[in-house]
């Protein structure tokens with residue numbers, strides 16, 4: 001690639017992406033050129049990819065740190081003669097603090113370490129949650145890992161292991177959190193360090209925790225196990241605040257009651273009535289009137305299982321496994337549940353078969369029996385509409 005006049009690669013296509021109001025990643029990469037050589041070659045290779053409309057990373061790459069089987073994603077340029085500084089360009093996943101709360105001290109520590117050992121480029125954060133340190137060479141992996149470990153940071157997950165769990169900000173900043181998402185996230189992460197660092201599963205397994213059904217970490221779509229806060233008793237209503245919303249011009253009938261999916265609310269101009277036994281805890285009314293309504297007092301979570309992206313058998317959202325676990329029992333329940341699920345998955349899961357696909361293949365009833373759970377009506381949105389029902393032979397039954 002021809003060098004530009006200032007020693008930087010000529011990047012006519014990428015330069016166009018410095019225009020416009022949104023923060024430009026091209027500007028960021030250019031500014032990272034001040035502390036490292038790799039970003040320059042990264043820009044060069046990316047410009048070439050823009051021109052040719054194809055990637056220039058080799059297939060795969062197996063690197064890591066001693067003692068761990070995951071956490072680093074190896075990557076090599078397929079044109080290293082042209083871009084030697086990104087000949088190796090490995091990514092390190094660093095386990096983020098629950099809820100992504102940092103002190104500037106913590107961030108400075110990470111930045112200093114990464115400027116010494118890597119490209120200076122990051123992704124804050126990877127979709128699973130990790131801090132992504134983007135681009136270093138194989139010989140720098142151990143020293144970076146050592147320094148990070150000394151500063152209190154560990155690698156996150158990758159490969160067929162428990163991936164880095166993540167959660168919404170929960171009780172730290174949200175009045176709707178029905179349990180302490182950050183504590184649960186941290187505790188599970190610590191409890192399953194072995195499963196996280198040393199891949200032992202048939203495939204990946206992700207856990208995400210949301211404090212309420214708004215699901216701000218998208219746990220229902222992006223985690224094999226989704227833990228979503230909910231409540232059992234009545235929505236808490238502050239009549240005075242409801243009146244203030246009405247006085248402030250909110251059309252409660254139109255904006256709240258008519259949009260309630262179970263049509264269990266009524267507003268007569270003075271009093272808001274909620275048939276709580278019909279409420280499906282969709283959060284809509286609470287979202288619209290946060291000062292007047294809040295989740296009930298008997299709080300806990302629903303545990304769902306099976307979400308995944310399309311490959312192989314099609315995309316899945318998690319589906320209900322345990323309709324309600326009281327807040328103070330969530331952690332113990334999950335630990336017991338994971339023991340059983342992982343055992344069943346170890347035994348029957350095919351290589352690279354997600355838990356959601358395993359359930360589809362063996363059937364929910366076999367899966368439930370395998371992990372020792374009873375079927376519950378909350379597990380289905382509708383009963384089956386075909387008659388291909390399998391009955392188990394019972395002793396003394398029809399032969």
Ligand code: HEM
Nearest residue numbers: 362363382383384385386387388389390391392393398399
């Ligand atoms: C559990 C499996 C099956 C179900 C639920 C099923 C159901 C049906 C139904 C609902 C009809 C239409 C009846 C009508 O409109 O009067 C039908 C027709 C028919 N089925 Fe089945 N069937 C099954 C298996 C089979 C099998 C295994 C065969 C052949 C190997 C078969 C051959 C036929 C034939 C030839 C017709 C008549 C089609 C016609 O006259 O247009 N069915 N079946």
Ligand code: HEM
Nearest residue numbers: 361362363365366384385386387388389390391392393399
């Ligand atoms: C020449 C045509 C067919 C052949 C050779 C054939 C063969 C078979 C065989 C060997 C089985 C497995 C039986 C077992 O494992 O117990 C089976 C099951 C089945 N077949 Fe067919 N089949 C034919 C046509 C059809 C047709 C046309 C239909 C539907 C319209 C059909 C519906 C089914 C169903 C629903 C089962 C599963 C039954 C169960 O789960 O117990 N088959 N078939």
Ligand code: SF4
Nearest residue numbers: 168174177211212216
């Ligand atoms: S998921 Fe619910 S509890 Fe968590 S941050 Fe979002 S609204 Fe708040």
Ligand code: SF4
Nearest residue numbers: 260279280282283285
């Ligand atoms: S949470 Fe949803 S279902 Fe329940 S009363 Fe409010 S709007 Fe209706």
